[in-house]
Amino acid sequence: MSNEINLTKSYEISNSEFKNLSQLVYDQVGIHLAEQKKMLVKTRLSKRLRELNFSTFNQYYQFLKNDQTGEELILFINAISTNVTSFFREPSQWDFLEKEIKEKEASGQRKLRIWSSACSSGQEPYTIAIFLYSLLKNPQEWDIKILATDISEDILKQAMRAQYSLKDVTGIPKNMLNKFFNKVNMETKTGVKEAYEIKSVLRNLVLFRSFNLVYGNYKGIPKRFDMIFCRNVMIYFDNETKEKVVNNLTSKIIKNGLFFIGHSESLINMKDNKLKLVKPSIYRVPK
Ligand SMILES: C[S@@+](CC[C@H](N)C(=O)[O-])C[C@H]1O[C@@H](n2cnc3c(N)ncnc32)[C@H](O)[C@@H]1O
Known part of the structure; x- marks a missing residue:
């Protein structure tokens, strides 16, 4: 039962949480997350927060900031950027x-x-x-x-x-x-x-x-x-x-x-x- 609740848990992201995350991603990889991307970050990252059993985006931000391996940053970038490509594109x-x-x-x-x-x-x-x-x-x-x-x-x-x-x-x-x-x-x-x-x-x-x-x-x-x-x-x-x-x-x-x-x-x-x-x-x- 507790698993079920966890799986369906939804998150809110405050302006300051979004600002912190966008500053971090800009500093680390130069990706500019405009204000309009707030919903995208919220929907794409909610699954990751659930997996990590976090209750807030601030917890996730602290985790990301302190991750020395750089692996979480890559997961974060994968979640917010698109890898869409195709053969003979353009x-x-x-x-x-x-x-x-x-x-x-x-x-x-x-x-x-x-x-x-x-x-x-x-x-x-x-x-x-x-x-x-x-x-x-x-x-x-x-x-x-x-x-x-x-x-x-x-x-x-x-x-x-x-x-x-x-x-x-x-x-x-x-x-x-x-x-x-x-x-x-x-x-x-x-x-x-x-x-x-x-x-x-x-x-x-x-x-x-x-x-x-x-x-x-x-x-x-x-x-x-x-x-x-x-x-x-x-x-x-x-x-x-x-x-x-x-x-x-x-x-x-x-x-x-x-x-x-x-x-x-x-x-x-x-x-x-x-x-x-x-x-x-x-x-x-x-x-
Ligand atoms: C939409 S795909 C484009 C793939 C291919 N060039 C094409 O046009 O079909 C964008 C790719 O850029 C990569 N990417 C995003 N930021 C990057 C960065 N700072 N340095 C290198 N690659 C990056 C992503 O991981 C993703 O695979």
Whole structure:
């Protein structure tokens, strides 16, 4: 009976509790939680408070603040941010890239360094790999490395597993599915389900690492990328944070290289933006 009460327990979040939590998440990861996100925090975090057997958001805040492992912060970010992603997201960007890659191939280039900087469960870096292996005449002759990073260790584990449900792969043409995926049985919470696993030839191109775009150590990353994808993550950042992240990332792109953002994002308000807009959501680093 006590369990039942606990499971249905609902919580209220006061303005000061919300303010404390948003300040903490801003200080730690640069995510700006606007006042309108109060309900979202309340609904998404209530389950966690129940699990921890807390009665108030203030108790949770104290717990989060004192957690030296950083694990609770990641759970918190996972709860409030969205990991929504898909294969071949933002189709016009792939259309644009097709021409760009063909030109590189024709010019004799055989090396590519790409960074998928908020890679979520892996669909973005694997799309890059599938796209290149479908387009290039002799992809095996190329030296291709895709760095795929995300702040969330949990989502990176999923990405490394490289297994996707039937729903996840809808929209991928059948010939691509046969060529680049193996049919496997995937363990899920509700039992074993049929799934599609990315073949190792493509998995081997991708290196997964955890990296916080706001407070990560950019000094440790060489300036060598032909292109960086930073899509659908800056929606969480305020202008100042966004500017810092864009400057840090684009300082790692070689001259004439490309920077991709999400379609619903914009760099319009950025001061001293030296990037050239090529098409909506696609920028080029000047020569
Ligand atoms: C909506 S997904 C976008 C995935 C993919 N880029 C796409 O466009 O389909 C946003 C991802 O950003 C990650 N993220 C949020 N804040 C981050 C930060 N400060 N540093 C790195 N990754 C972050 C989240 O964990 C999540 O996986």
